[in-house]
Amino acid sequence: MSLRLVMMGTGEFALPTFRGLYESQHEVVALYTQPDRTGRGHHHHVNPMKLTAEEHGTPVFQPQSVNTETALADLRKLEADLYVVAAYGQILSAELLEIPRFGAVNLHASLLPRHRGAAPVQYSILTGDAETGVTIFQIDPRLDAGPVLGVVSTPIGSEETAGELESRLAELTVPLARSVIDQIDSGTVEKSLQDASQVTRAPRFKKNFGAMDWTRSAVEIERHIRAMQPWPKAFTFLCRPEHPAIRLIVISARPCESPDVETPGQITVAEGERLIVNTGQGGLELLTLRPEGKGDMAAAEFLHGHPVDAESQLTSAPAGD
Numbered sequence: 001m002s003l004r005l006v007m008m009g010t011g012e013f014a015l016p017t018f019r020g021l022y023e024s025q026h027e028v029v030a031l032y033t034q035p036d037r038t039g040r041g042h043h044h045h046v047n048p049m050k051l052t053a054e055e056h057g058t059p060v061f062q063p064q065s066v067n068t069e070t071a072l073a074d075l076r077k078l079e080a081d082l083y084v085v086a087a088y089g090q091i092l093s094a095e096l097l098e099i100p101r102f103g104a105v106n107l108h109a110s111l112l113p114r115h116r117g118a119a120p121v122q123y124s125i126l127t128g129d130a131e132t133g134v135t136i137f138q139i140d141p142r143l144d145a146g147p148v149l150g151v152v153s154t155p156i157g158s159e160e161t162a163g164e165l166e167s168r169l170a171e172l173t174v175p176l177a178r179s180v181i182d183q184i185d186s187g188t189v190e191k192s193l194q195d196a197s198q199v200t201r202a203p204r205f206k207k208n209f210g211a212m213d214w215t216r217s218a219v220e221i222e223r224h225i226r227a228m229q230p231w232p233k234a235f236t237f238l239c240r241p242e243h244p245a246i247r248l249i250v251i252s253a254r255p256c257e258s259p260d261v262e263t264p265g266q267i268t269v270a271e272g273e274r275l276i277v278n279t280g281q282g283g284l285e286l287l288t289l290r291p292e293g294k295g296d297m298a299a300a301e302f303l304h305g306h307p308v309d310a311e312s313q314l315t316s317a318p319a320g321d
Contacts, residue, residue, distance in 0.1 A: 002026045003081040003185050006100070007049075008066070010034040011087035013170045015048050017107055020174035021084065026181060028058055029078050034089050035062045067093040075099050082184060084177065085139065094141045102184050104139040106146075107177060109169045110202070111135060111153060113194040116144035117202035121166045124156060126227040127200075128219075131155050132165070134172050136180050138191065147191035150180040159252075161229040205232060211316045212236040214265035217281035218255035225250050236265075236314045238306065245318035246306065251288035251296055258283020265314045270307075275299040277314055 003026045007018050010033045021028050031053040037045045053060045063071040067090075076099055083104035085092070097103050110120035112135040117123075124132040133153035138146040152172050156165060183189035210232040212221060225234040229251075238246040259268045261278045268283060269276035275286045289302045 001185055003102070003181065004029045004079060005181070006030045006032060006075070006078060006080040006083045007053075007086075008032040008083055008088040008090075008092075008104075009049055009086040010047065010089050012048065013109060013166055013173075014086035014088070014107075015052065016170045017084065017086050017173045017177045018049055018052055020178055021181075022056055024178050024181065026185070028053075028056070029080055030059045030061060032061045032063070032066060032088070035064055066090050067096055072096060072099070082181065083139075084181070086173065091143075092139060097139060097141070105136055105149060105177075105180065105184075106139050106144070107173045108135045108137065108144055109166060111151060112137060112144060112148060113196065113199040115200055115202040118204035120202045121169065122162045122205060122227045123200070123202035125160070125162055125165065125223055128223055129156060132169070134169050134176055136173075136176055137194075145194060147193055149183075149189055149191060150176050152176045159226070161226045163230040207232045210235045212250065212314070213316060214277065214314060215280040218279045218284040219282070221279055221284055222253050222255055225253055236316065237318050238308070238312065239315055239318070240308060240312045245315075247292040247318075248314075249290040249292075250286055251290055253284050253286045256283045256285045263313065267308050267310075267312045267314065270303055270309075270312070273298070273300040275303060 005021060005026050005028050007021060007028060009018060031049060033047060033049045036047065050060050061074060065071065072095060075096065080100045082102040083100050085104055086107040092104060108120060110124060111133045115123045131153050133151060135148055136150045137148045140146040154168065154172065180189060210228045212224065212234050228234040234250045236248050236250060238248055256276060258276050258278055261268055264278055264280050266278045268278050276283045277286060286299055288296055288298060290296050
């Protein structure tokens with residue numbers, strides 16, 4: 001047998017699952033994805049989900065809200081058995097969830113109930129988790145709280161950024177989704193309730209989350225740098241006597257030993273290829289930087305064009321703010 005599926009997704013995380021559904025025994029009858037966005041200069045952002053659907057001749061729906069009466073009427077006409085959701089960006093109403101015979105399942109990039117919310121990949125790095133994974137669960141009206149249908153886990157690399165980890169997790173969704181959908185079809189799927197006592201939250205990131213706090217430990221700051229990529233990126237300000245503050249994006253860094261000084265953010269080594277900053281605990285060697293308006297550069301290249309001395313300091317905001 002096969003199920004009639006509606007895919008609901010927008011981001012890159014959803015794309016491998018969507019493509020994998022076309023290689024399954026089931027029928028994809030529609031794609032629901034967010035409305036097209038126009039960026040600066042009136043350039044349209046390419047939606048790879050929409051392109052994939054069009055390549056397969058699958059109808060595409062892009063309602064501003066999937067919960068309106070018009071959208072619900074369109075969903076009913078599709079007569080789908082199951083909705084498959086991944087990085088869709090809209091909350092599904094209880095009325096919507098009652099339409100398909102088997103309800104809706106969601107692919108979430110964490111080991112639920114840990115990191116419920118919009119930014120699970122970033123928080124898994126930010127909080128220093130040793131492993132993470134993908135959970136597929138039955139959607140109910142509560143946020144990421146439905147019964148778990150399947151899980152796959154993976155270690156987090158010591159130098160892995162949020163963007164790199166999310167791409168890896170996206171590929172892990174493919175066999176997981178297909179296996180669980182097959183189990184739903186055959187009536188063999190097993191459900192397990194989430195342990196409410198283990199819930200942690202992973203709310204959506206904001207741009208100011210990228211500000212680096214030098215009072216934290218070097219280990220925590222290095223995780224913060226990786227968690228902020230590809231967005232909003234970790235940033236700091238180089239403040240030097242008699243120079244305007246320079247906004248720096250920090251691309252990569254590593255904890256290291258540092259001369260013992262009291263001030264977090266003070267530059268303790270700035271010579272040759274090494275740029276080391278004091279933190280709340282330990283030193284942090286900055287490896288790759290991006291000064292505002294310029295490209296990525298190694299520490300040595302940056303120091304060549306921006307000499308610093310013992311009075312130079314990195315701060316969360318420009319001096320005087």
